[in-house]
Amino acid sequence: MRKKGVLVFLIVMAILLVSSNFSESQSDYVETWVPYRPSSEQVDLEFWMGNQTAYINITITFPTAGYDISSWGEVTKDGYILWANSEIWHWTGMCAQVITPVSHTYELGYLESGNYTFTFKAWGIDIKSIDFTVARAGVIDLAEQHDVAVIDVTTSKAGGVPMPTVSKWHIANVTVTVENQGGFAETFNVTAFANSSAIGEQQVTLNPGENKTLTFIWDTTGFSYGNYTVKAVADTVPGETDTIDNTYIDGVIKVVIPGDVDGNGRVNILDAIKVAGAFGSKQGDGNWNPNADINGDGVVNILDAINLAGHFGETV
Numbered sequence: 001m002r003k004k005g006v007l008v009f010l011i012v013m014a015i016l017l018v019s020s021n022f023s024e025s026q027s028d029y030v031e032t033w034v035p036y037r038p039s040s041e042q043v044d045l046e047f048w049m050g051n052q053t054a055y056i057n058i059t060i061t062f063p064t065a066g067y068d069i070s071s072w073g074e075v076t077k078d079g080y081i082l083w084a085n086s087e088i089w090h091w092t093g094m095c096a097q098v099i100t101p102v103s104h105t106y107e108l109g110y111l112e113s114g115n116y117t118f119t120f121k122a123w124g125i126d127i128k129s130i131d132f133t134v135a136r137a138g139v140i141d142l143a144e145q146h147d148v149a150v151i152d153v154t155t156s157k158a159g160g161v162p163m164p165t166v167s168k169w170h171i172a173n174v175t176v177t178v179e180n181q182g183g184f185a186e187t188f189n190v191t192a193f194a195n196s197s198a199i200g201e202q203q204v205t206l207n208p209g210e211n212k213t214l215t216f217i218w219d220t221t222g223f224s225y226g227n228y229t230v231k232a233v234a235d236t237v238p239g240e241t242d243t244i245d246n247t248y249i250d251g252v253i254k255v256v257i258p259g260d261v262d263g264n265g266r267v268n269i270l271d272a273i274k275v276a277g278a279f280g281s282k283q284g285d286g287n288w289n290p291n292a293d294i295n296g297d298g299v300v301n302i303l304d305a306i307n308l309a310g311h312f313g314e315t316v
């Protein structure tokens with residue numbers, strides 16, 4: 001009897017315990033926001049540099065839509081250690097059962113060269129860290145340098161066969177691209193040359209990193225027949241040390257008798273055939289031949305044929 005009494009007592013106690021637990025969990029089960037910490041597997045960190053500024057992209061993948069980030073935290077820095085302490089919440093009530101990635105970008109600002117660690121925290125606890133290296137060889141210098149450059153020169157006769165030719169008394173366009181590779185806004189002159197003769201000069205103002213394309217029109221009227229090296233020169237700006245890139249040499253272009261399309265020194269039937277072959281074409285067309293555009297107006301038409309006819313049989 002005594003044994004049985006103990007058993008009943010235990011059963012009653014067990015029932016009471018279960019029911020009290022049940023009622024307790026029932027009463028506690030309210031729909032509310034509770035602090036939440038993701039696991040490191042849920043967090044993806046990616047370091048990148050842009051415009052001399054360091055950034056960390058973070059993506060947290062939540063298992064449902066029932067999460068909220070009230071604060072991503074401020075980036076804090078102590079030497080080579082950086083961190084941000086976030087505040088993340090989980091909704092205990094009903095929510096959409098969809099995997100929900102949430103992304104953010106931390107701006108770390110300007111960092112000196114070195115090896116760094118960034119740690120993402122939630123509610124003061126480390127969740128995930130990423131190590132990264134900032135290598136600024138030359139980059140620091142760039143920001144402190146004055147450096148302009150000519151990065152490309154091309155003419156409207158580029159691609160002419162067997163060499164680019166421009167008819168005397170007519171024009172070719174010389175297209176010059178200049179760039180500010182330094183850290184200061186610069187205003188400077190750019191001069192295009194045929195050999196040592198200036199074709200034209202233009203002033204340009206460029207912000208750091210900016211580039212601009214300038215077009216010079218080379219009128220060959222005052223130029224003798226023969227080969228010319230086309231180049232462009234950006235004037236050295238105050239404080240500039242890298243001056244080699246201020247000059248860009250495009251190549252050789254030949255000033256010829258109007259109509260000497262192939263530049264062999266005589267205007268003959270072979271030149272006429274080349275004009276005929278490009279007749280009706282303009283820049284960009286399949287049969288476009290820049291040399292056949294004798295008057296340099298961007299199309300090969302009757303005006304070019306007339307020009308050629310006017311000099312037919314001439315030799316240099």
Ligand SMILES: [Ca+2]
Pocket residue numbers: 147148149240242243244245246
């Ligand atoms: Ca330069």
Ligand SMILES: [Ca+2]
Pocket residue numbers: 259260261262263264265266267268270271
């Ligand atoms: Ca010829």
Ligand SMILES: [Ca+2]
Pocket residue numbers: 292293294295296297298299300301303304
């Ligand atoms: Ca033409």
